[in-house]
Amino acid sequence: MATSLSGRTAAFLVLGSAWATGAAAQDEPRRTRVAAGPQFVPRYPGAKGVVVRPFLDFSRARGNEPFRFEAADESAGLPLLNASGFSFGPAIGFEGARRTRDVRGVPSVGFTVEAGGFAQYQFAAPVRARVELRQGIGGHKGLIGMAALDYVARDRDEWLFSIGPRVTYSNGKYQRAYFGVPVESVATSGLPAFRPSGGVQAVGANAGYLMQFTPRWGVYAYGKYDRLVDDAADSPVVRRYGARDQWSGGLSLTYTFGVRD
Template sequence: MRTLFRTLLACGFAASNAGAAQAQTRTNPTDGAPHGVVAIGPGIVPQYDGAGDMRVLPIIMADIRWAGVNVQMRGTGLRADLVSDSRLAFGPVIGGRLPRNDADGPVGLLPEIGTAIEAGAFLGYRFGGDQLGQGSFQIEVSMVHDVSQTHNGLLGTASASYAVIRQPDVFFSLDAQTTWANQDYTRTYFGIDAAGAAASGLAAYRPGAGIKDVGAGVTAGYWFSRHFGVTARAGASYLVGDIADSPITDEGSRWQPAAGLMLSYRF
């Protein structure tokens, strides 16, 4: 089960609206059958929130439309767009957050944190764009809460993306986002109590709620046949506020990069 949620988290950063929608432009059936894209490949992500070391994980991306519902693996995991509208998107989202275990150095002497399961909802809207979506600008907000009692926190994310190129065989998009977190989240992952300070040698620290990070990324892809192509994703977020000042971040890194390369199949 832990491996499953690690994979769900990894797949989220690699999927994007621009790439997923573009994958369907040449294969949209009219018989009511499911259609969309799935992709798989290797990716690298930080070992845990605030880590300086990276880990390699499989990336699985999917964007499937059927009976007016669009099911996607992106963002923080799995979500469903329940609105049959080409511009408005709304629905539930659920995903996993990587555990903090087997960490090196002083952070490894702090209590381990298990995999967190977060659930909530998202709302998005797309402006402009031609028939293929090139030139479209999309904004989105999402809110998730820990339902696994791992950190019991609340996180809100605002993001924007722009489809620079969207042609039948190639696509390229830019995106940016920022996330706010409440103190339950920040103190679980970046706080250090007296016992943790004594065990690790790090200073005790109690962060508050606030903006967690800001980030940006690029997604690009090429379809070399009707059904097969390649999708690449690279991005990074930068920790800010109380989280950035944590001794845990000092032991790791404020920069949180992620990247992946996938073989894509559309149907």
Template structure:
């Protein structure tokens, strides 16, 4: 089981990154477990110009039965219900962090908290052997299970993963995320009351592409049980998200993330 699959989803949630595990790993039946700790440097919230460092626990869990599997990948739990290796498809449930009340930006803080959301939906991805590595193309659609954003978002991505030797592995990915009006207004809109409290102009965010993202990771197998990982990602907010005063006046459309992790594979 490749450790960076789970950390990549934790730090920069993209569907089809280079962190997707190799087919030979997926074919292994039974339970696989990884535990560890990661240090993550990331924006405080969507569109923030202020960053935070977070030490986070790591749990990677996968149960495989032939081509089918259930896997905990960072904040997402997904299950492939198809066999035959032609396509992976199945349900997914995912955690999305919100906006806390103790952020540094006083104007955005006055807009209020946004609770964490639990999203559910479906994913599909196809893996192809290209040269010495694996090319993965995938899509994922999610909707809110509660009353946080009550919207829909969809991500499409492509990634490439290559084992350099018996210890080093490198990956890269590119993705884009679309979101509907409800989702965009939750994270980027400013109501009349919010404008009065924050000093921002009222803003009604519209449906569209929320962001485009690129990322890369490098992992090193220290031993049969221990692995180390470094990764980075850059996300650019676009369209209605970038035009929001939360981003244009109070934050930044440029969103970067880096993480380092040490993992133990059982």
């Protein structure tokens, strides 16, 4: 059964508490922005259709500083070092299950916790680069990562627009879980045997928009497109049951706590 939470959403639930605890130690007043709404995401990597899942976000800022930019498609992370525009730290994500009924005759893939890290660099405004690498614990048991470059235009917290390219990469174990057809499954699935070797999985782009209507209320939306390439695109599983074009998007209402009247 597919998880009801997106990777970013579930990761927010895990790391948000730790982040808030660390922030509370600061002397300056903090503002907290919470976003909640629906999003449409592929049921599993390579799926043809989308499912509705919660779209949640959590941000903290000190005093009158603007909230730190975070793209909607990045994993939740806790920066351990943030100096001269460079930061890195742990990242966590989750991937939903692919059920037997989703792809007939091919082994299912269980719910996966993905633990790893991120590194990012803020070039001279408005460009930011970020890379992630996460290891699957259970489920697909493979490595999955993303490289992103974002152009960010903003007027402090009044509005923010971001857009940029994405490259998703994964190893052979990950791709064999979602895109492979084992020899022993040929008879039951009716698909030809296929053993992907890993590499670049998809290329695409992500765009986001955030606007404040009042100092407390606002709206946050994003849209993302990925195109499966190489072994993932050639997979018999994708050709029969899935789609090379992967779309996702979400819309949420935001509320900011700690705003001074």
